[in-house]
Amino acid sequence: MSANNLPFLSVFLLLSLLRFDSIPVLEAAAGKLGSIPGVYVFGDSLVDAGNNNYLPFSLAKGNYPHNGIDFPKKKATGRFCNGKNFADVIAEKIGLPLPPPYLSLRGLLKWRKRESAAVTGVNFASGGAGIFDGSSQFPGQAIPLSQQLKHWLSIHKALTRKLGRSKAQIHLSKSLFVMVIGSNDLLNYIRSSQLRRKSSPQQYTQSVVDRFKAQLKIVQETGAHRLLILGVAQLGCMPSRREKNSTTHECNKEANMLASLYNKALIKMLQQLKEELKSSMAYSYFDMFNSVHDIVSNPAHYGFSDVTSACCGSGVLNAELPCFPVSNLCSDRTKYLFWDRYGHPTEAAARTIVNFVLSEDTQYSSPLTLTQLVSS
Secondary structure (H helix, E strand, O other): OOOOOOOOOHHHHHHHOOOOOOOOOOOOOOHHHHOOOEEEEEEEEOOOOHHHHHHOOOOOOOOOOOOOOOOHEEEEEOOOOOOOOOOHHHHHOOOOOOOOOHHHHHHHOOOOOOHHHHHHHHHOOOOOOOOHHHOOOOOOOOOHHHHHHHHHHHHHHHHHHHHHHHHHHHHHHHHEEEEEHHHHHHHHHHOOOOHHHHHHHHHHHHHHHHHHHHHHHHHHHHOOEEEEEEEEOOOOHHHHHHHHHOOOOOOOOOHHHHHHHHHHHHHHHHHHHHHHHHOOEEEEEEEEHHHHHHHHHHHHOOOOOEEEEOOOEEEEHHOOOOOOOOOOEEHHHHHEEEEEOOOOOOHHHHHHHHHHHHOOOOOOOOOOOHHHHHHO
C-alpha cells in the first residue's frame, strides 16, 4: 500500500514504543476516539465475541479452556483468543463497553440490555463466517455476513425506537462500523478444487469483493457513515499453513498470493464505492497483510519472541490440532503472535495491531487513519 512516510527518526521512535499504551501519540489518538458513541462489529472469528455459542449445531466454538485464560475471570467466552480480541480492544480504547454478541441479546426478558447495547455497540461477528454464505463449508456452522446484516437491521430498529429517528441518525453518523471478514472466503477457495476449476484466483477474489460491495451499501443505507475495514492478513503464514511445509516451515506462497490479490481488489472497490457515495461514506482501510508481515519480519522489535508457532495446540509448531483444554499452552502469552493453529492473534498481538490502527502514521491506513476518520 502506498504511504506518506514520516521522517526515518520519527518512524523509529514511534515504532519502538508501539507496544506501550501510555505513549503520548497513542493517548492523543485514543482521546479523539471519545467522540464515537457506538461500535458495531461485523466479521469472522478474528472478532467473534461469542455468537457461535448460541448456534446449536456449530462446532466452531471457543467457549472452553484454554480460550479465555487471560480474559477477566479467566472466562472462555467464545472468543478465539486467550483474552480480548481486536474489536474488544478498539471498544476499550474508545471508552465503550465491550460490544456483546448479538445472539446473547435475544429474548423478551433481555429487551433492556438489548436497547442499551443498541446504543453503545453490538458484535455480530461469527467464527467461520464469510462474505459468501457458503464459506463456512457446512450449514449452521457460522453466521454469514448476509445474516449478520439482518441482525444489524433488528438492532437498528431497537436503536431508532430508543432514541427516535432523528437522534438515531445523528448517533449512527458518528458511530464506528468495523468490518473484519474475507479470510474464510479465500480459505474456502484454497480448499475447494471445484471453485478453483470454475474461476481463476483473480476472478474469484473479484467476485468476493463485488459481493462485499453490495453488502457495504446495505450498511451505509442504514446511516453508517464511518467504516473501519481490515484487509486480509498473510494467510500462508498462520501456523497451520507453515506446519504443512515439514522441512522449512516457511509461509505458504499460494495462500499469501490469494490474500494479496484480494486486498488489491478490495482497495480498488472501496475507492470506487467512496466515489459513488461521495460524502455519505468515509472509511479507513487497514493493511493487515503488511502490518503482520512487518511483525513477523522483526518480532523482537514489537516484543514478540515466537511468530511462527501457536501458543495453544499440539505437535509441530503447536499447529497439528486446535486449542483444546488438554493442549500444550505457552507460559508467556505476551511473547506469541498467534494463539492457535488458525492464526488467531493473541491479545498481545491484537493490542499491537490496534496501536498500529491508532497511529497517525499512514503506513498501514488509507485513505484516512482512524483518528482522521473520526474527525472527518
